[in-house]
Amino acid sequence: MNPAIQAFVFDAYGTLFDPHSIRTLAEALFPGHGAALSQLWRTKQLEYSWVRTLMHRYEDFWSVTRDALTFSCHSLQLPCTEKQRDALLDAYLRLEAFPEVKHSLERLANRRLAILSNGSPRMLRAVVDSNGLTHAFERLLSVDELKLYKPHPAVYQQAADRLKVPKESIGFVSSNFWDVAGATSFGFQTFWLNRAELPADELGVTPTAALQTLADLLP
Amino acid sequence: MNPAIQAFVFDAYGTLFDPHSIRTLAEALFPGHGAALSQLWRTKQLEYSWVRTLMHRYEDFWSVTRDALTFSCHSLQLPCTEKQRDALLDAYLRLEAFPEVKHSLERLANRRLAILSNGSPRMLRAVVDSNGLTHAFERLLSVDELKLYKPHPAVYQQAADRLKVPKESIGFVSSNFWDVAGATSFGFQTFWLNRAELPADELGVTPTAALQTLADLLP
Numbered sequence: 434m435n436p437a438i439q440a441f442v443f444d445a446y447g448t449l450f451d452p453h454s455i456r457t458l459a460e461a462l463f464p465g466h467g468a469a470l471s472q473l474w475r476t477k478q479l480e481y482s483w484v485r486t487l488m489h490r491y492e493d494f495w496s497v498t499r500d501a502l503t504f505s506c507h508s509l510q511l512p513c514t515e516k517q518r519d520a521l522l523d524a525y526l527r528l529e530a531f532p533e534v535k536h537s538l539e540r541l542a543n544r545r546l547a548i549l550s551n552g553s554p555r556m557l558r559a560v561v562d563s564n565g566l567t568h569a570f571e572r573l574l575s576v577d578e579l580k581l582y583k584p585h586p587a588v589y590q591q592a593a594d595r596l597k598v599p600k601e602s603i604g605f606v607s608s609n610f611w612d613v614a615g616a617t618s619f620g621f622q623t624f625w626l627n628r629a630e631l632p633a634d635e636l637g638v639t640p641t642a643a644l645q646t647l648a649d650l651l652p
Numbered sequence: 653m654n655p656a657i658q659a660f661v662f663d664a665y666g667t668l669f670d671p672h673s674i675r676t677l678a679e680a681l682f683p684g685h686g687a688a689l690s691q692l693w694r695t696k697q698l699e700y701s702w703v704r705t706l707m708h709r710y711e712d713f714w715s716v717t718r719d720a721l722t723f724s725c726h727s728l729q730l731p732c733t734e735k736q737r738d739a740l741l742d743a744y745l746r747l748e749a750f751p752e753v754k755h756s757l758e759r760l761a762n763r764r765l766a767i768l769s770n771g772s773p774r775m776l777r778a779v780v781d782s783n784g785l786t787h788a789f790e791r792l793l794s795v796d797e798l799k800l801y802k803p804h805p806a807v808y809q810q811a812a813d814r815l816k817v818p819k820e821s822i823g824f825v826s827s828n829f830w831d832v833a834g835a836t837s838f839g840f841q842t843f844w845l846n847r848a849e850l851p852a853d854e855l856g857v858t859p860t861a862a863l864q865t866l867a868d869l870l871p
Contacts, residue, residue, distance in 0.1 A: 480830070481855065483702040488803040488834040490856060500854035507851035584707040611699070615707040632726035635719035636700065637709060 435622055435641065439598045441541060441650070442574075444607035445550035446528070448626055449647075450560050452478075454529035455521060462521070463511045470505055477501035482551055482582035491580040493553045498525060526559035530566070531628070537647040538569045547572040549592045549605070551582050572596065584615020606650065614638040624650060654841055654860065658817045660760060660869070661793075663826035664769035665747070667845055668866075669779050671697075673748035674740060681740070682730045689724055696720035701770055701801035710799040712772040717744060745778035749785070750847070756866040757788045766791040768811045768824070770801050791815065803834020825869065833857040843869060 446452050453471045460467025478494075478501040485491055492500075499522055506513035513521075538546065547570050550557055557573040574595055576588050583589075593600045605621040607613045608628060614636040617623045625633070625640040626647060633639075644650060665671050672690045679686025697713075697720040704710055711719075718741055725732035732740075757765065766789050769776055776792040793814055795807050802808075812819045824840040826832045827847060833855040836842045844852070844859040845866060852858075863869060 477853075480699075480702075481853070483699075483706060484803055484830045484833070485855065486706060487702060487801075488837050489805060490837055492856065500856075504851060504854045582706075584703055586708060611703045614703065618707050618709055632723060634696075634700075635723045636704065637711065637719075 436599075436602050438544075438604040438622060439602040440545035440547060440596050441604045441606060442547045442549045442592050442596070442621070443570075444605075444609060444612050445548050445552055445557060445560065448606060448608040449534050449548070449566075450528040450530055450564070452525075452528060455524045458521060458524050462517050463509075463513075466509060466511055469509055470511065473505040473508060474498075474502050477504050486582045486585060491582075493577050494551045494575075494582075495522075495553050495556055498522065498556075526556060527563040528560050530564040531647070533646050533648050535565065537650065538566065540648075540651060542569075545596065545598075546570050547574055547592065547596060549574045549576075549588070551576050553577050583612050584618075586615070586619045589616050589619040589621060604650075606644075606647070610634040611636065613640045617641070655818075655821050657763075657823040657841060658821040659764035659766060659815050660823045660825060661766050661768045661811050661815070661840070662789075663824075663828060663831050664767050664771055664776060664779065667825060667827040668753050668767070668785075669747040669749055669783070671744075671747060674743045677740060677743050681732075681736050682728075685728060685730055688728055689730065692724040692727060693717075693721050696723050705801045705804060710801070712796050713770050713794075713801075714741075714772050714775055717741065717775075745775060746782040747779050749783040750866070752865050752867050754784065756869065757785065759867075759870060761788075764815065764817075765789050766793055766811065766815060768793045768795075768807065770795050772796050802831050803837075805834070805838045808835050808838040808840060823869075825863075825866070829853040830855065832859045836860070 443449055452475050456467045456471040459470045478498050481497045481501050554575045557575055574592055576582055579587050579591055581587055600620040603621045605616040606624045606626055608626040610633055613623045613625045617638045617640055623640040625643045627643050662668055671694050675686045675690040678689045697717050700716045700720055721740055773794045776794055793811055795801055798806055798810055800806055819839040822840045824835040825843045825845055827845040829852055832842045832844045836857045836859055842859040844862045846862050
């Protein structure tokens, strides 16, 4: 039997906040290409975070997000001006929370809650505040302190250290299977938030549990 | 001015051999879905190689390739039997070389040539032999010895060590921009083989030169 969970730690992008909520702005700027731009931007953002960590060339998530957007516009042959690029980037500071997030976090208000994210401290502060969640979390933990992106084990260790909770007593929640895989492999109890009912990635790791919405986290 | 190149080191998949040459078989097995399966399979194969290295859970490239195929079939809702899966995997051992590869390597026959690849030793041996390139390379170097995938710098270091050539005197050739980025960052002279005229990835690294075909490597 698993030990009692002393703290819940949440991934941010894709889990609490919807990276594809920029689609509306992208579509307004580049009619007919909003969905494709949003999709490629996110894919490249993750790819760059992984390969930069592997090749020991960390840049913070704001830079990685900007670079991924620049590439995506080139790749899709969208003539993105600097002003348009900045508008899309700024929208990342105000991504919308998924619909059930606020209410679900309120139900967990008597628990210790933190965020552990690739996002830079400024990005995390902004997106949390813009969604009225300023007081929901005791810590907003960023990989920026370590200059390594998820799913490097040092990132998950940092959360256990900062919260002073043994890793097996942390409940980690993410919609990104590769993030859940890293956290499971590290030793957290893990909850794969699978809103879109996607198949599990084949990474040799099984999360503790799967959830369909954040509301399922506590019965 | 760059020092003279003492050895050329080639990436395998995407550079010498076309991972999408399995598309015909994929299309025969799953009519209407060959291109999508081929694309997603390759994307996931790379993703798994990166996140497994980051989370310290290396499995060899044969396993990663099989797992990526399994996921891709699930994701595209293709009812792939074990026999079909094995047929697709086996095709990976006989990927077709790009059209200009054989002739271009013959023109370089008086130079030291090696492969440095994510592929397992068995995979590399098979694909090289099946393309009649058995005697073209003095070494087939696999990341499998290190249990780390590209673009980790130790992979490129291994090539310099095994060939006993200073890194700045190695000419590294890859079609995969992230691989060229890792090799450039490590200190090789690099040639980005950009057959499809793709935009460069935004990884803060500029290759030594770009080529449109392998025939451009030597004037």
